[in-house]
Amino acid sequence: MDILAYDFMQRSLLAAVLVGITAPAIGIYLVQRRQPLMGDGIGHVAMTGVGLGFLLHASPVWMATAVSALGSVLMELIRWYGKARGDIALAMLFYGGMAGGVMFVNIAPGGSNANLSSYLFGSLSTVSPSDVTAISILAAFVVVVTLGLRRQLFAVNQDEEFARVTGLPVRALNLLTAITAAVTVTVAMRVVGLILISALMVVPVAAAQQLTRSFAATLAIAIGLGVTVTISGTVTSFYQDVPPGATIVLLTIAAFVALTVLAAPLARRRARSAAAAHPPVDPAECAIPAMRGGPDKIGV
Amino acid sequence: MTNEPAEPVIALRGVTAELGARPVLRGIDLSVGRGEVVALLGANGSGKSTAIRTIIGQVPASGGTIELFGTPRRAFRDWARVGYVPQRTTAAGGVPATVTEIVSSGRLSRTRFGVFRKADREAVRRALELVGMADRAKDPVDALSGGQHQRVLIARALVAEPELLIMDEPMAGVDLASQEVLARTLRAQVEQGTTVLLVLHELGPLEPLIDRAVVLRDGCVLHDGPPPRAVGQHALPGHDHVHPHAPAGTEPIRTGLLS
Numbered sequence: 001m002d003i004l005a006y007d008f009m010q011r012s013l014l015a016a017v018l019v020g021i022t023a024p025a026i027g028i029y030l031v032q033r034r035q036p037l038m039g040d041g042i043g044h045v046a047m048t049g050v051g052l053g054f055l056l057h058a059s060p061v062w063m064a065t066a067v068s069a070l071g072s073v074l075m076e077l078i079r080w081y082g083k084a085r086g087d088i089a090l091a092m093l094f095y096g097g098m099a100g101g102v103m104f105v106n107i108a109p110g111g112s113n114a115n116l117s118s119y120l121f122g123s124l125s126t127v128s129p130s131d132v133t134a135i136s137i138l139a140a141f142v143v144v145v146t147l148g149l150r151r152q153l154f155a156v157n158q159d160e161e162f163a164r165v166t167g168l169p170v171r172a173l174n175l176l177t178a179i180t181a182a183v184t185v186t187v188a189m190r191v192v193g194l195i196l197i198s199a200l201m202v203v204p205v206a207a208a209q210q211l212t213r214s215f216a217a218t219l220a221i222a223i224g225l226g227v228t229v230t231i232s233g234t235v236t237s238f239y240q241d242v243p244p245g246a247t248i249v250l251l252t253i254a255a256f257v258a259l260t261v262l263a264a265p266l267a268r269r270r271a272r273s274a275a276a277a278h279p280p281v282d283p284a285e286c287a288i289p290a291m292r293g294g295p296d297k298i299g300v
Numbered sequence: 301m302t303n304e305p306a307e308p309v310i311a312l313r314g315v316t317a318e319l320g321a322r323p324v325l326r327g328i329d330l331s332v333g334r335g336e337v338v339a340l341l342g343a344n345g346s347g348k349s350t351a352i353r354t355i356i357g358q359v360p361a362s363g364g365t366i367e368l369f370g371t372p373r374r375a376f377r378d379w380a381r382v383g384y385v386p387q388r389t390t391a392a393g394g395v396p397a398t399v400t401e402i403v404s405s406g407r408l409s410r411t412r413f414g415v416f417r418k419a420d421r422e423a424v425r426r427a428l429e430l431v432g433m434a435d436r437a438k439d440p441v442d443a444l445s446g447g448q449h450q451r452v453l454i455a456r457a458l459v460a461e462p463e464l465l466i467m468d469e470p471m472a473g474v475d476l477a478s479q480e481v482l483a484r485t486l487r488a489q490v491e492q493g494t495t496v497l498l499v500l501h502e503l504g505p506l507e508p509l510i511d512r513a514v515v516l517r518d519g520c521v522l523h524d525g526p527p528p529r530a531v532g533q534h535a536l537p538g539h540d541h542v543h544p545h546a547p548a549g550t551e552p553i554r555t556g557l558l559s
Contacts, residue, residue: 032395151414155405158393161358161386162456165466166409167379205395213440214398274443 003238011132012124012191012244016234018139019188019200020227024208025146026184027201028219029177033157038075038178039198042185044094045071046194047101049186050119054108060119061134065186071097072178080171122193122245124237131190138187145180153177154215191230193245199252200226207256210263213270225255307370308333309464309495310355315364317347317354324350326519327364332464337496337509339527342516348499349387351516352468355497356384368464380409383462385453387469388446399444399452400437403427406456427459430488432481447478454485465489467498471506479505503527 003009023039030038049067053060071093078089105111118126127135146153156163156173164170181201188197208221233248240247310332317325324347332338340348353359355366357373366373369381383406406427407420428434431451436444441452450470457465465486471479483505490496490509503510507527515523 028395032393034394036394149414151405151408151411151416154397154401155408158397158402158405159386161353161356162384163405164358165356165379165382165384166406166460167377168408209396213396213443214438215395215401218395274439 008125011127012234015127015135015191016230017227018135019191020230021223022139022142022184022187023200024204024222024226026181028205028222029153029157031205036202039181039201041094042068042072042182043194043197045097046185048097051101051104054111055104061131061186068182068185069179072182076175076178119189120193120195121243122191124244127190135187138183142180142184191244192248196245196249199249203252203256207259210259311367313365315361317350317359317361324519328521330514332497334495335493337490337511339510339513340499341513346516347519348516349468352499380460381463383457383465385457385467385470388450396440398438398440402441402452403456403459406459409460423459427455430485431455446473447475450474451478464495469499471504
């Protein structure tokens, strides 16, 4: 494999694997709590962090982590306290984050939108050794949270009201979910880019759901699919000279379409065997009920 | 079992709560003793669900005191003693989940850091057997009927072996077969000494189990005492309780109790 002869490709492939694991691992909880676009919002906010990194000569990865974690906590607080204006406040946060990023990069000495481009769309050649260290540490955090606390996160995101009565710290777990999503965005931004990261959180989960009937299997297949598409996208990007982020996302969507087509006959077969195993309950219910209390109403 | 009749399992005193700016509870007193089965009745919008949700902490109370097992609710940590069955519509996630996965989440209050042992898996299996859903353990919940789904939610509440069961409209939208299973399950729990507080729209098949009924109207307690008996035509088997909700005070109280 000549592709591994290049140091930058080794770094990119490692980053790609970590993205393939972490993005669906946190994404499944966002899908479960029906906020699949939260990753998108965090990606916008992270742009301000990247811009600040350039301006302050700090690492854009760590800066983006700090700013997007802050932004995600803010989004979570808006979700708690926000009433009718919650969606407007979120929109402000998204657009403000994006505008802040463009502004800071351009204020930075010698900075221009070109610097931002590799963070927006991902790039293989720019993953530096220090980026790999940062990405590995952040990915480890995401894996520990999403897999280690999977029962707790499952309970909170499935039914928050019930989770409260099991004594789980619901607010703390919601905040942790938000921060973990923010960290995942910054793990992924070097390879997939901030604009497309949300796709990798959501689409593998949606694709896995075409085949699965349990949460555990959905999680496992989504991660497997995530790793497959990030590696194959990165390799394709190396040989064909196409942007890695776009390649990975298009591959993921192709996988979704393929699985959806494949799943249709599977679902039919399952429905048939379920009907055979569990005949419809209480067939008497289907009979037309006697007119209860009818005669009363007929009298004029 | 040591009986402490002096200490109610649930004690609400002067509880008020608002949803948005609208007052929903205007000073509720409610006490549920150990082993008692209390039904919370009232018309739609009378505040019965809100009352339950302030007890579990989902809706903040703006005034009054709430105690669980003699401890102020804010300081209460012993949640394994409480089983909760929310209204069925609240429990739908965006990812498929099996019956076992849903019921297992009810066991978290008995585990350390969410690590499941053999005894926990055993408890999940037992809870599913109690509600007659053991053969559906590996099925996804969205393939179940309304009544079967409700049975799963009751298993989720029972899996931690609680001393107090709080249920919000457990019979709503449930087919006859499941209603019978639910009534039987509940009877077995009550026989073991479980305390029950449940919101009901009407007494229905649970009537023989209920010791006391608390009726709410407009966020106030209207009646607290023996469960109202259906009389006259209302008592006929198969009577569909459909009538326009009359304004307060124009009818005997008894009619309002069942609506």
